[in-house]
Amino acid sequence: MSIEKSGLPIGVFDSGVGGLTVLRALRELMPGENYLYLGDTARVPYGSKSAxxxxxxAFQAGNALVSRSIKMLVIACNTATAVSLEKLAAEYAPLPVVGVIEPGAAAACAASGSGNIAVIAxxxxxxxxxxQNTICELHPEAKIIARPCPLFVGLAEEGWTDGELVEAIAARYLHPLFAEFGSNGPDTLVLGCTHFPVLREAIANVAGPGITIVDSxxxxxxxxxxxxSSLSLLNQAGGKGRTRFLATDSAERFAAVGGSFLGxxxxxxxVSVVDL
Incomplete structure (x- = not known):
């Protein structure tokens, strides 16, 4: 691949600001890369929408990024990954498309000693x-129980990430979930939504010290x-890369809330406001 193409940004999209936790990990691992992030903040959350x-x-977000010349598309949204990864990969080939579920499932299997894995999403x-399906493919003997935690997305988007209220809501979700495993509870909890890591401390306080928390x-x-690397597309320009942001609603709100996710x-x- 040409040096010119390797300098193109990595495109990343999410339903809102939650995917900034993925962008944060990308920037920490590859600070020399350029990034273009799109948060569909006007339509968050995706998790309660139809397939x-x-x-x-997902296609509207993907098209907006692809049209701006990217070298890879990262679906930094578990919901969009679950529903649209294969469709987007086929549509945009040979552009590489990566989602968050398979890496997260692999990390959960590696972390779990008992095979009892809880998933919240x-x-x-x-x-x-x-x-559930991806973990079973990687670890056929695993026992997986998954439960939705829809209020977590709203809390994260509002910046309510800790305190008694957040822990009380976490307890209402986690205690019944863990009880379903019986006497041998889970040893691993997967944060199956990119909004959830900013609530990690509150979730960990409720889950207890015996639970390994995994996010993707x-x-x-x-x-x-x-x-x-396998495609010879790592940026070889040297120096620190540039990050630009797109949002489908208020730039000011995106910046104010997104900072806690990006660190x-x-x-x-x-932040440029775009209409998808």
Whole structure:
């Protein structure tokens, strides 16, 4: 591949700001890469939408990024990955397309000693059984129970990430879920939505010290790097890469809320509002 193409940005999209947790891991692993992130903040959350709507939204986001010249597309949304990954990969081939579910499932299997794995995600991701099926393929003896936690997305988008209220909601979700495993509870909890990592401390406080919490951000970043390397598409320009942002609603709100997900302040002037 040409040096010119290797300098193109990695395109990343999510239903809102949750995918910035994946972008954060990408930037930490590959600081020399350029990134173009799109948050469909006008239509968040995807998790309560129909499969047809999610596929349509995913293609609109993907088309917006592909039209701006990217070298890879990362679906930083578990719901969109579950419903649209294969369709987007086929449509955009030979452009490499990576989702977050397979890396997250692999990390859960590696982390679990007992094979008892709990998954929390959006309603669409749980109902689509994407994590359940992928974990079973990797670990046929695993016992997987998945439950939707829809309120977590709203809490994350509002920036309510800790405190008694968040832990009380987490307890209402997690305690019945863990009880379904019986006396041998889960040893691994998969955060099957990219919004959930910002609630990690509250979730961990409720889950307890015996539970390994897995999110797909770091393993997805590693898969992205390995894929780019295999295609000779890693940026060789040197220096620190550039990150630009697109949102489908208020740039100011995206910047204000997104900073906690990305781990750094976001300048609203670096956020362009687009209509999909």
């Amino acid at each position: 047809d709507s999610i596929v349509r939204y 959006t309603e669409s991701t749980v109902n689509g059984k994407a994590y 951000a770091e393993t997805t970043a590693l898969k992205v790097k390995n894929t780019l 750094i302040d976001i300048d609203p002037t670096n």
